[in-house]
Amino acid sequence: MIRTEGLTKRYGRVTAVDGVDLDVREGDVYGFLGANGSGKTTTVRMLLGLVLATSGTAEVLGRPMPRGRAEVLPQVGALVEGPGAYDGLSGRANLRLFDAMGPRGAAGGRRTRRARVEEALERVGLAGVDRRPVRAYSLGMRQRLGLASALLRAPRLLVLDEPTNGLDPQGIHEIRELLLELNRAGVTVFLSSHLLAEIEQMCTRVGVLDRGRLVLQEQLDVLQRPTGRTEVLTADPTRAAELLGGAVEHRAAAPGGGRLLVRTDDAAGLNRRLVEAGCRVLTLAPERRTLEDVVLAAARGSGDRPGFRTDDDGGPGAQRDGGDALAARRADEGAA
Structure with a gap:
């Protein structure tokens, strides 16, 4: 569905995206992870033909981008850099306008527009909203409206940039369930x-971008396979560590006692040994890495500390390069 080779974008002397090779397969829920400023949005804009790559290639739905965007975009629903809307119009009026201005060849048309708009509003939880203008919407409502616009044309591929931004926990849950339903x-x-927690609950495959470089790409279940160590939570960590000796590879404090990571091929035997010695075992289970563990390890392995910035893409470039990068970005996007 999405494939890139050596995809690179430079703004002046700043490299925002550096040789990225994406592989997004049909049926994936692909989580594209990275700190603010890592190059995620620039990558997404190149995939959609909104920004021209400095070098490398991108294919979406089997067609080269941006050359194939007339064929590709009618089959893609996208939400990039927050929802755009005319503040003086209602949400319904905005969606009708977006649909009328959409790419030729998109599913539907004028005859089914009203029904498709109502269905999209229903799916994102805005069906009961009256005709108030979008300027009166909260950030979360605007985000839902942006997602509704991405769903108008029954897309084969959804490309979403921070779709749960501004939503409360209930809203995040609803959007997560909607995206999983669409994927099914x-x-x-x-x-x-x-947001690592959201990706961990939703995605089947992840890619991690760190300072413009793709440092990891793999199936999530592969990344979270048991590590071969057993995690032991015990009320008597000192006694347990003495009993297990060199098999203990890590020890840390934990609520109610301590946490030990033990290398063993016989978890049942380990549990029996501790219990028979009078150590109270609270939990004993195979260790699995969290997505946070995976991401931090990948970033460390790339030779950089994970870079968490408050700006995305052009912002840091402007700060580090006297504004040349931001000016170049604006000029380039105007050309695209």
């Missing part, structure tokens, strides 16, 4: 985010 119906989802 055959829609491939490419989800750019810096």
Whole structure:
């Protein structure tokens, strides 16, 4: 569905995206992870033909981008850099206008527009909103409206940049369930985010971008396979460590006692040994790495500390390069 080779974008002397090789397969819920400023949004904009790559290639739905965008975009629903809307119009009026101005060849048309707009509003939880103008919407409502616009044309591929931004926990849950429902119906989802917990609950495959470089790309279940160590939570960590000796590879404090990571091929035997010695075992289970563990390890392995910035893409470039990068970005996007 999405494939890039050596995809690179430079703004002046700043490299925002550096030789990225993405592989997003049909049916994936792909989590594209990275700190603010890592190059995620620039990558997404290149995939959609909104920004020209400095070098490398990108294919979406089997067609080269941006050359194939007239064929590709009618089959893609996108939400990039927050929802755009005319503040003086209602949400419904905005969606009708977006649909009328959409790419030729998109599913639907004028005859079904009203029904498709109502269905999209229903799916994102805005069906009961009256005709108030968008200027009166909260950030979360605007985000839902942006997602509704991405769903108008029954897309084969959804490309979403931080789709849960501004939503409360209930709203995040609802959008997560909607995206999983769409995926079960055959829609491939490419989800750019810096929220590890959301990606961990939704995605089947992840890519990690760190300072413009793709430092990891793999199936999530592969990344979270058991490590071969056993995690022991015990009320008597000192006694347990003495009993297990060199098999203990890590020890840390934990609520109610301590946490030991033990290398063993016989977890049942380990548990029996501790219990028979009078050590109270609270939990004993195979160790699995969290997505946070995976991301931090990948970033360390790339030779950099993970870079968490408050700006995205052009912002840091402008700060580090006297504004040349931001000016170059604006000029380049105007050309695209």
